[in-house]
Amino acid sequence: xxxxxxxxxxxxxxxxxxxxxxxSQPPYLYPPYRLTLSRAPRKPLIVLPHTLSEITGPVFGxxxxxxxxxxxxxxxxxEPLGERITVSGRVLDDNGRPVPNxxxxxxxxxxxxxxxxxxxxxxxxxxxxxxxxxRTLTDAQGNYxxxxxKPGPYPWDNHPNAWRPAHIHxxxxxxxxxxxxxxxxxxxxDPLLPFCPIFNSIPDRKGRERVISKFELxxxxxxxxxxxxxxxxxRGQESTPFERQR
Amino acid sequence: MNAxxxxxxxxxxxxxxxxxxxxxxxxxxxxxxxxIAAPGAKxxxxxxxxxxxxxxxxxxxxxxxxxxQANADGKYNHPADRQAKSMDASFRGFGRQITDENGVxxxxxxxPGRVPGPRGALQAPHLEAGIFTRGVLRIxxxxxxxxxxxxxxxxxxLARVPKSRRTTLVAQPVAGQPGTWRHGIHLSxxxxxxxxxx
Numbered sequence: 319x320x321x322x323x324x325x326x327x328x329x330x331x332x333x334x335x336x337x338x339x340x341x342s343q344p345p346y347l348y349p350p351y352r353l354t355l356s357r358a359p360r361k362p363l364i365v366l367p368h369t370l371s372e373i374t375g376p377v378f379g380x381x382x383x384x385x386x387x388x389x390x391x392x393x394x395x396x397e398p399l400g401e402r403i404t405v406s407g408r409v410l411d412d413n414g415r416p417v418p419n420x421x422x423x424x425x426x427x428x429x430x431x432x433x434x435x436x437x438x439x440x441x442x443x444x445x446x447x448x449x450x451x452x453r454t455l456t457d458a459q460g461n462y463x464x465x466x467x468k469p470g471p472y473p474w475d476n477h478p479n480a481w482r483p484a485h486i487h488x489x490x491x492x493x494x495x496x497x498x499x500x501x502x503x504x505x506x507x508d509p510l511l512p513f514c515p516i517f518n519s520i521p522d523r524k525g526r527e528r529v530i531s532k533f534e535l536x537x538x539x540x541x542x543x544x545x546x547x548x549x550x551x552x553r554g555q556e557s558t559p560f561e562r563q564r
Numbered sequence: 565m566n567a568x569x570x571x572x573x574x575x576x577x578x579x580x581x582x583x584x585x586x587x588x589x590x591x592x593x594x595x596x597x598x599x600i601a602a603p604g605a606k607x608x609x610x611x612x613x614x615x616x617x618x619x620x621x622x623x624x625x626x627x628x629x630x631x632x633q634a635n636a637d638g639k640y641n642h643p644a645d646r647q648a649k650s651m652d653a654s655f656r657g658f659g660r661q662i663t664d665e666n667g668v669x670x671x672x673x674x675x676p677g678r679v680p681g682p683r684g685a686l687q688a689p690h691l692e693a694g695i696f697t698r699g700v701l702r703i704x705x706x707x708x709x710x711x712x713x714x715x716x717x718x719x720x721x722l723a724r725v726p727k728s729r730r731t732t733l734v735a736q737p738v739a740g741q742p743g744t745w746r747h748g749i750h751l752s753x754x755x756x757x758x759x760x761x762x
Contacts, residue, residue, distance in 0.1 A: 353699030374642035
């Protein structure tokens with residue numbers, strides 16, 4: 319890494335992370351998602367200028383991840399039921415730079431739409447060969463890859479006849495407290511997407527498209543698994559003054 | 565391609581989506597971190613109880629509470645902290661726990677030291693906290709300060725918070741239990757906690 323400009327060598331000066339573009343994120347209060355009514359703060363957020371507390375964050379390493387944690391089809395004695403898929407892509411920051419060695423955790427339901435979780439009461443079978451938990455670190459170029467099965471859609475109690483489209487949850491830490499991201503990845507062409515208040519809480523169409531994976535034939539494992547591509551972009555640090563002058 | 569817009573951005577960030585009810589499939593007890601500071605870490609040891617409530621004052625179970633903090637000297641275990649202060653490698657400063665049926669989770673840690681803030685003014689000892697639960701569409705970022713700390717009145721970040729709401733950011737010692745602190749986090753309602761745009 320190159321040495322930062324002198325201004326930033328003073329320990330109390332920090333290079334802040336870029337704020338999210340206005341209106342690009344789901345609002346806290348989104349009445350079509352009923353539970354936000356009792357859980358969304360109503361007072362405006364207070365803008366926090368970035369200090370050392372926000373531009374630092376937990377660092378994870380190979381000690382936090384086991385070799386097979388990114389293969390959800392090999393965590394039990396037998397193979398899980400369902401359509402085998404790979405989910406792969408890159409983690410980048412909004413400067414277009416790869417985010418290496420960052421922890422990705424994912425969780426999902428099984429092919430029948432049931433989570434292995436005590437509070438999931440959906441009347442669908444559990445799969446003894448599927449836990450739905452995955453973890454990995456990105457490589458030096460920000461690449462990651464999971465092997466799993468395609469999750470099923472499932473009903474939920476938000477409104478009459480409410481269904482969640484098939485999705486996989488992703489959690490990332492990035493490089494700082496400011497880059498924390500939890501999101502959901504959807505599948506292209508899912509007919510349930512237009513009806514899902516969680517998906518539609520993302521205000522703009524382009525933002526919603528960013529959480530839909532792409533099917534790519536060249537990411538399939540011929541004769542074995544279909545391939546889906548999902549790049550994840552976390553916030554990046556602002557340009558240094560030197561870059562800004564150009 | 566790769567042109568920078570007015571914002572300086574090359575790519576647009578991926579939007580947040582709620583963690584939903586089932587994150588503990590992966591963010592499980594086995595992968596949770598109760599001890600933010602390992603036993604033997606320098607500093608005033610404490611047990612911290614966090615209790616999460618909704619708009620009606622009801623406890624919120626199945627909530628992920630994440631803590632990030634500096635060590636007792638006010639230094640973060642992270643390469644971007646270039647302060648000339650000592651760092652004990654065993655001090656990670658990160659914890660995450662899930663609230664139980666009473667909406668409560670518990671951490672073991674030490675009280676952090678003071679960290680420089682805007683224009684070098686020292687901040688009061690604080691923890692960064694992220695709250696994630698179903699019905700919450702993106703992170704709720706807040707801070708936890710400590711009641712009775714003389715530095716609170718000079719903290720440049722607390723100073724940005726309206727006086728009447730500052731107490732929502734301050735943990736209280738539990739009477740009769742030395743070393744135990746309790747902090748209520750109210751997602752909404754009359755006691756709504758201050759949340760930050762980080």
